[in-house]
Amino acid sequence: MLKLKQLSYHPPATPQAILRDISLELAPQQLGLIIGPSGSGKTTLLEILAGLASPTAGKIFWHTQELTPQHLQQLAGLVFQFPDRYFCGGTILEELRLGHPEIPLDRVEQALDSVGLSDLPFHTRPQSLSGGQQRRLALAVQLIRQPYLLLLDEPTAGLDWSMRQQLISLLGKLKQDWSLLIVTHEAPELQTIADSTWHLDHGTLTDTVPLMTA
Numbered sequence: 319m320l321k322l323k324q325l326s327y328h329p330p331a332t333p334q335a336i337l338r339d340i341s342l343e344l345a346p347q348q349l350g351l352i353i354g355p356s357g358s359g360k361t362t363l364l365e366i367l368a369g370l371a372s373p374t375a376g377k378i379f380w381h382t383q384e385l386t387p388q389h390l391q392q393l394a395g396l397v398f399q400f401p402d403r404y405f406c407g408g409t410i411l412e413e414l415r416l417g418h419p420e421i422p423l424d425r426v427e428q429a430l431d432s433v434g435l436s437d438l439p440f441h442t443r444p445q446s447l448s449g450g451q452q453r454r455l456a457l458a459v460q461l462i463r464q465p466y467l468l469l470l471d472e473p474t475a476g477l478d479w480s481m482r483q484q485l486i487s488l489l490g491k492l493k494q495d496w497s498l499l500i501v502t503h504e505a506p507e508l509q510t511i512a513d514s515t516w517h518l519d520h521g522t523l524t525d526t527v528p529l530m531t532a
């Protein structure tokens with residue numbers, strides 16, 4: 319269970335806080351969705367949860383244990399909005415083993431299989447993949463590290479309808495094993511697989527109110 323308690327982020331360089339008093343809970347095997355317009359603080363929140371930045375106030379817990387950025391780097395896997403910008407390996411095998419050359423081939427195969435890329439030869443260049451395949455590879459790069467929490471920044475942005483449907487179905491399957499927290503500015507399709515939804519606006523998080531039917 320991920321718990322955020324009154325988390326704020328107000329770097330000295332900014333006149334206003336980027337994130338204010340954010341509290342939320344996300345249970346294991348649940349998919350949480352945070353919807354917010356551009357500039358609302360979505361990426362900043364994910365960077366904090368991935369241990370890449372420290373909150374200026376508030377606390378983050380996994381069950382009852384308070385987490386430091388170092389803990390979060392171990393516990394969470396972040397898939398960036400444009401993962402292709404961060405690929406460093408010359409082949410998908412190199413990409414999946416980056417920093418861990420000892421990872422056995424069966425784990426590589428398992429990670430590729432879990433994202434539906436098991437048909438790709440290991441020597442395929444990441445840059446030669448389609449946009450949807452690159453998102454899947456970026457997910458596999460995180461899954462192979464077996465994080466407790468998967469963080470995704472705009473996972474469907476820039477994909478065509480068919481690739482979006484495939485990715486949404488994959489994310490729906492992944493939540494059977496992992497906790498997922500997704501941030502996005504457009505949500506209708508992702509909302510169909512979300513267990514909890516929040517809105518982020520100018521750094522303030524609110525629960526979504528279910529739509530009233532007439």
Ligand SMILES: Nc1ncnc2c1ncn2[C@@H]1O[C@H](COP(=O)(O)OP(=O)(O)OP(=O)(O)O)[C@@H](O)[C@H]1O
Pocket residue numbers: 329331332336354355356357358359360361362363503
């Ligand atoms: N380290 C920083 N120093 C100063 N300002 C920052 C810093 N990080 C983010 N910001 C500002 O904080 C605000 C929130 O940025 P963030 O990228 O988190 O928003 P976002 O909701 O992810 O936007 P988008 O959907 O456009 O990616 C923006 O106004 C951004 O310029």
